[in-house]
Amino acid sequence: MPGPASGAPPRPQEEPKRAGSENLLVCLDPSPFSIPLIRATQRIADAQQAKWFAMYVETPSHDRLPRENQEQVAQALYLAAKLGAQAIKVSGFRIGDEILAFARENQVSKIFVGKPYARRWRRFLGLSLVDHLIWNCGPIDIFVISGEGEEALPVPPGPKPRLRLKEYLVAAGGVGVCTGLAFILFPYLALTNLAMIYLLTVVIISSFLARGPALFSSLFSVAAFAFFFVPAYYSFAVANTEYSITLLVMLLVSLLVSGLTARIRHQARVARTQERQTAALFGMSQNLTAMNSLEELLQIAVEQITRIFDCRVTMLMPGREDKLGIRAGQPFVDDDVREGMVAKWVFKHGHLAGAGTGTLSAVKGIYLPLIASQHVIGVLRLETHQPERILAADSLRLLEALGSQVGLAIERENLSRQAQAARLQIDAEQMRNTLLSSVSHDLRTPLTVIAGSASSLLEGEKNLDADTKHELAQSIYEEARRLDRLVYNLLEMSRLQSGEVKLNKEWNVLEEVIGSALTQLDPQLHDHPVSIALPADLPLVQVDALLMERVIINLLENSMKYTPSGTPLKISGRVQDKEIFMTVADRGPGLPVGQEERIFEKFYQVAPGSARGAGLGLTICRSIIEAHGGRIRAANRPEGGAVFSFTIPLAEGAPILDKHLPEMQKNHRDEADHPAD
Amino acid sequence: MKPIILLIEDDPRIRRFLRASLVTQGYELIEAGTGREGLALAASRVPEVVLLDLGLPDMEGLEVIKQLRSWSEVPIIILSARGQERDKVANLDAGADDYLTKPFGMGELLARIRVALRRAAPAEEDKQEAFYSLGPIRVDVERRLVFRGPEEVHLTPIEYKLLSVLLKHRGKVVTHRQLLKEVWGPSYVEQNPYLRIFILNLRRKLEDDPARPQYLLTEPGVGYRLREA
Numbered sequence: 059m060p061g062p063a064s065g066a067p068p069r070p071q072e073e074p075k076r077a078g079s080e081n082l083l084v085c086l087d088p089s090p091f092s093i094p095l096i097r098a099t100q101r102i103a104d105a106q107q108a109k110w111f112a113m114y115v116e117t118p119s120h121d122r123l124p125r126e127n128q129e130q131v132a133q134a135l136y137l138a139a140k141l142g143a144q145a146i147k148v149s150g151f152r153i154g155d156e157i158l159a160f161a162r163e164n165q166v167s168k169i170f171v172g173k174p175y176a177r178r179w180r181r182f183l184g185l186s187l188v189d190h191l192i193w194n195c196g197p198i199d200i201f202v203i204s205g206e207g208e209e210a211l212p213v214p215p216g217p218k219p220r221l222r223l224k225e226y227l228v229a230a231g232g233v234g235v236c237t238g239l240a241f242i243l244f245p246y247l248a249l250t251n252l253a254m255i256y257l258l259t260v261v262i263i264s265s266f267l268a269r270g271p272a273l274f275s276s277l278f279s280v281a282a283f284a285f286f287f288v289p290a291y292y293s294f295a296v297a298n299t300e301y302s303i304t305l306l307v308m309l310l311v312s313l314l315v316s317g318l319t320a321r322i323r324h325q326a327r328v329a330r331t332q333e334r335q336t337a338a339l340f341g342m343s344q345n346l347t348a349m350n351s352l353e354e355l356l357q358i359a360v361e362q363i364t365r366i367f368d369c370r371v372t373m374l375m376p377g378r379e380d381k382l383g384i385r386a387g388q389p390f391v392d393d394d395v396r397e398g399m400v401a402k403w404v405f406k407h408g409h410l411a412g413a414g415t416g417t418l419s420a421v422k423g424i425y426l427p428l429i430a431s432q433h434v435i436g437v438l439r440l441e442t443h444q445p446e447r448i449l450a451a452d453s454l455r456l457l458e459a460l461g462s463q464v465g466l467a468i469e470r471e472n473l474s475r476q477a478q479a480a481r482l483q484i485d486a487e488q489m490r491n492t493l494l495s496s497v498s499h500d501l502r503t504p505l506t507v508i509a510g511s512a513s514s515l516l517e518g519e520k521n522l523d524a525d526t527k528h529e530l531a532q533s534i535y536e537e538a539r540r541l542d543r544l545v546y547n548l549l550e551m552s553r554l555q556s557g558e559v560k561l562n563k564e565w566n567v568l569e570e571v572i573g574s575a576l577t578q579l580d581p582q583l584h585d586h587p588v589s590i591a592l593p594a595d596l597p598l599v600q601v602d603a604l605l606m607e608r609v610i611i612n613l614l615e616n617s618m619k620y621t622p623s624g625t626p627l628k629i630s631g632r633v634q635d636k637e638i639f640m641t642v643a644d645r646g647p648g649l650p651v652g653q654e655e656r657i658f659e660k661f662y663q664v665a666p667g668s669a670r671g672a673g674l675g676l677t678i679c680r681s682i683i684e685a686h687g688g689r690i691r692a693a694n695r696p697e698g699g700a701v702f703s704f705t706i707p708l709a710e711g712a713p714i715l716d717k718h719l720p721e722m723q724k725n726h727r728d729e730a731d732h733p734a735d
Numbered sequence: 736m737k738p739i740i741l742l743i744e745d746d747p748r749i750r751r752f753l754r755a756s757l758v759t760q761g762y763e764l765i766e767a768g769t770g771r772e773g774l775a776l777a778a779s780r781v782p783e784v785v786l787l788d789l790g791l792p793d794m795e796g797l798e799v800i801k802q803l804r805s806w807s808e809v810p811i812i813i814l815s816a817r818g819q820e821r822d823k824v825a826n827l828d829a830g831a832d833d834y835l836t837k838p839f840g841m842g843e844l845l846a847r848i849r850v851a852l853r854r855a856a857p858a859e860e861d862k863q864e865a866f867y868s869l870g871p872i873r874v875d876v877e878r879r880l881v882f883r884g885p886e887e888v889h890l891t892p893i894e895y896k897l898l899s900v901l902l903k904h905r906g907k908v909v910t911h912r913q914l915l916k917e918v919w920g921p922s923y924v925e926q927n928p929y930l931r932i933f934i935l936n937l938r939r940k941l942e943d944d945p946a947r948p949q950y951l952l953t954e955p956g957v958g959y960r961l962r963e964a
Binding site: 562569572576588603607 | 820838840927928929931932934935938939944945946947948952953955956
């Protein structure tokens, strides 16, 4: 049946009214009259600007209702929610008490109920809901609404009488067996003890069978007892008044027992179901909180639901342009365009639909909306051959609970991702600010020197002696170099941070990398004697030579900046646990205690504003070393000065040092014989 | 006659400072702002050296080199920004002779130009020198002997070949690929690690402090350069 929920043309969802002082409550029952009842209540609520509730009390008998009626309840609740009510479903035994308790808790002033349809004898006994409400409502007004004059409704077929013939037979048989036993024991036992045997039978029967057969068994056993064992025998006539009291008490006790037993069984069943649901929900929530990506989360949710309901599960979520697409779970054959349409409808309306439900049931899948706090964020599709197994009240409730848990988990994940993005943005902002303040200072100092020296040269062309001119030109050159390094470090930093740098790893000789770094630093190194201690057989390493050179340059520059001129620097390296362990040590004042980690932070300077650099050199070192899978740290030497150490993992298959390659030698000889020039 | 240098560079400020310095140094400088203009000038004026900037507005530096190389052997010195090592190598392998990284000092530029001019001079090209000397290092080409100070240094044949290739290009950068090709042959051009090992050994035999080489210099990410005298 195409189209939205029966008799419920979609209306724009309205916020529950909060302006009015009144709270209204409409009581629903599993009949088609609930819908006109809801409509009527809505009109009144709207007119009075009142907040209203729609409530259904699920009694043990709810499970015995035919599917159509159960679906009617769901439809009614959904409609009420859509029309602005707060839809509530509670379980309980006495509908009237539950309603009144809720009404008192929520300051409800008016209760709307449908025209009573209770059977005449109940009405006569004052057992109808309306009577109960009216007698016990206190200050609350009760309105009885008749369904007449409302729009025509598709009235589903009435409740089918469900004769549990087999159970009645079992009950009768049980009483029969009991009667046989009583015959055997009759000579030995007093009459009251025989009655006890019958009561025991009733208890046993009613603890296994439904309420009807249980009642039947109690009546039947009293009748059998009266007929066979109460004088006058083989007749229902009672010889003694005392016996009639015995019979009456027996009847009442057995009726009570069968009723109580049925209730206990219901409670036990509810408890079992709740336990199962709680376990499933707990498992789900535990699994969902452990996830750290949306994909993982969806995957786990689908697996979990698949396991609980034993069916094919698919998670549909809107992708680009809000088009629903499969995000996790089993793909389904969507050659039936209706599947997609139903999914879309469910996504739009936030209401269960599909196979086995009362809405858009001509498809194979059951579609459940995944509702987060604000809106529908996805659709869960379940496909099975027995949709009614999933749509049974208990499992549907579990499914809905799981669905809302998944929905909230997804939303939480989305929110945390947004928060993460916001944090990154703030980080970037902060970095930009620090960068600007740090760089503007560090740029300005050399620029001042350059501009000043150059203008001195221009102005005093004639007055300056050759030495001064040379000195000025020299400082222009040096400051320009400094600026160049600063700009390079900044660019390198942003490249490294953005992950743009692809390591160009090759087998390299560390001695050469260090040598190249020293050559580049040569003009600055005259104040600091550098000694190098490397074993001659240090193996080749797989590194990006340019980046590794940058590490050495930055470490040396850093040491030079913070140590007095003339103090020595020492570079050493050795193999240690499948790594190369390199150190750059100085004899300077050492690091401030406790700052050994912080110095690797971006823009961190031991003495801020000292114009010694932008505080990027060590950060770059750390990025490069970590990209190579090594570690870098700084410490103070016990004998004074600081030591920076880093590791480079040794890779397998390094070309071997000091061994000439035969084929190359051979090739060389060939070439030597025929020199190619 | 003054040697003619063609400068292909789009930034007028860099042109200005190069003009000032190079003219003072006794070169005649002709300037082009685009690759096309530069190629036209290279054909009409026949310069002795070309200085080529890699960031031209109209064409890739590599394209200029290829077109120029299709009909001219003029030495080309690339002016590049830092961090373009791969470009540099590609350009050098495509036929450029040397490179300078911006910012560069005039001393470096003049040295590069001197080396390029010497290579371009055909008279000197033919003349095989019998002796080379680099500080304490002397190479007797005819007898294939190498001395460090008064002592003879024993080089393996391949080390000698390596040294002689570097000597042939002395003062000029030689890429890893060029060295491998000239020393070992075309099928070894990817064997950078072996080249590094041989260079290390050569340094250990020739340099005072192999970790701080004075003659056999590393050009990071590009290749090696033997210091010119």
